[in-house]
Amino acid sequence: MRISDELQFAYKIKQKLNNGVARLPAATEERLRAARERSMGQQRQTVGRLATAGVPASVGFGWLGQLAPLLVLVGGLVAINYWHQTQQTLEIADVDTQMLVDELPPHAYLDKGFGAWLTRQGQ
Numbered sequence: 001m002r003i004s005d006e007l008q009f010a011y012k013i014k015q016k017l018n019n020g021v022a023r024l025p026a027a028t029e030e031r032l033r034a035a036r037e038r039s040m041g042q043q044r045q046t047v048g049r050l051a052t053a054g055v056p057a058s059v060g061f062g063w064l065g066q067l068a069p070l071l072v073l074v075g076g077l078v079a080i081n082y083w084h085q086t087q088q089t090l091e092i093a094d095v096d097t098q099m100l101v102d103e104l105p106p107h108a109y110l111d112k113g114f115g116a117w118l119t120r121q122g123q
Contacts, residue, residue: 024032099106108114 021029099109
């Protein structure tokens with residue numbers, strides 16, 4: 001089916017339904033109206049529950065609920081800083097260990113020509 005065929009088919013169904021509604025008894029129309037209102041009310045409740053589904057329960061605790069995300073953020077930043085410092089300390093300790101077990105004496109690293117020699121060796 002092409003899109004225009006689908007639209008024509010949908011339009012015909014709509015016309016048939018509209019014509020059928022005109023012939024319904026008043027009691028049936030009233031029951032359908034009441035059912036539609038109940039359905040819409042339930043949909044509004046569901047949408048309301050879904051809209052608040054991601055909101056943490058701590059929001060109801062006043063200023064503490066507003067402060068909680070900030071505390072989590074600060075705690076995370078402190079943890080990241082601690083981890084970063086620990087990594088740096090481990091890297092420095094590793095370099096120190098490599099220097100101590102190396103065949104070169106430590107004062108050789110302080111020689112100004114050593115850096116030039118390393119650069120030439122790298123090329």
